Amino acid sequence: xxxxxxxxxxxxxxxxxxxxxxxxxxxxxxxxxxxxxxxxxxxxxxxxxxxxxxxxxxxxxxxxxxxxxxxxxxxxxxxxxxxxxxxxxxxxxxxxxxxxxxxxxxxxxxxxxxxxxxxxxxxxxxxxxxxxxxxxxxxxxxxxxxxxxxxxxxxxxxxxxxxxxxxxxxxxxxxxxxxxxxxxxxxxxxxxxxxxxxxxxxxxxxxx
Numbered sequence: 001x002x003x004x005x006x007x008x009x010x011x012x013x014x015x016x017x018x019x020x021x022x023x024x025x026x027x028x029x030x031x032x033x034x035x036x037x038x039x040x041x042x043x044x045x046x047x048x049x050x051x052x053x054x055x056x057x058x059x060x061x062x063x064x065x066x067x068x069x070x071x072x073x074x075x076x077x078x079x080x081x082x083x084x085x086x087x088x089x090x091x092x093x094x095x096x097x098x099x100x101x102x103x104x105x106x107x108x109x110x111x112x113x114x115x116x117x118x119x120x121x122x123x124x125x126x127x128x129x130x131x132x133x134x135x136x137x138x139x140x141x142x143x144x145x146x147x148x149x150x151x152x153x154x155x156x157x158x159x160x161x162x163x164x165x166x167x168x169x170x171x172x173x174x175x176x177x178x179x180x181x182x183x184x185x186x187x188x189x190x191x192x193x194x195x196x197x198x199x200x201x202x203x204x205x206x207x208x
């Protein structure tokens with residue numbers, strides 16, 4: 001059930017164009033895919049995160065989004081708490097026994113830290129007053145030579161892959177790669193991506 005972004009690349013990811021409102025930077029669709037008949041069927045939400053707390057919250061959000069769209073949203077952690085990479089056969093047997101028809105997987109594939117050097121200006125709050133403002137700031141930031149005041153700003157960029165599998169066919173139907181800057185938390189990000197994914201699936205006529 002786990003696919004890497006390199007596999008998606010081999011499957012000819014299509015770069016989105018003219019879709020500025022979409023968080024997906026790349027998407028792929030199986031050219032032979034037919035509409036997903038997931039209505040009233042069980043579809044499992046899988047979020048591959050190391051933190052179990054974050055994973056459960058995120059899977060709950062994703063399952064809710066699945067349910068809103070007419071399927072029976074389920075979470076992997078509730079159906080099979082010990083699902084791991086080394087017990088695929090047991091996981092498959094459990095999902096098949098419960099009649100699961102689809103799996104939607106979200107996995108953070110990388111987290112980057114970007115450092116920006118920001119030049120301060122005389123409009124900065126510390127410059128507005130001498131007493132109780134620049135006096136302390138200036139002394140504290142003095143390096144003995146006239147230099148441009150700078151500040152380092154750290155930005156967190158998270159890349160996530162989203163994959164939609166039809167278990168009936170055991171095949172990847174749709175995949176996407178997205179980029180998010182300074183996300184509040186994983187659960188909120190998953191919810192945003194689920195909504196965007198639904199729009200993409202509708203656009204591709206994979207869901208009604």
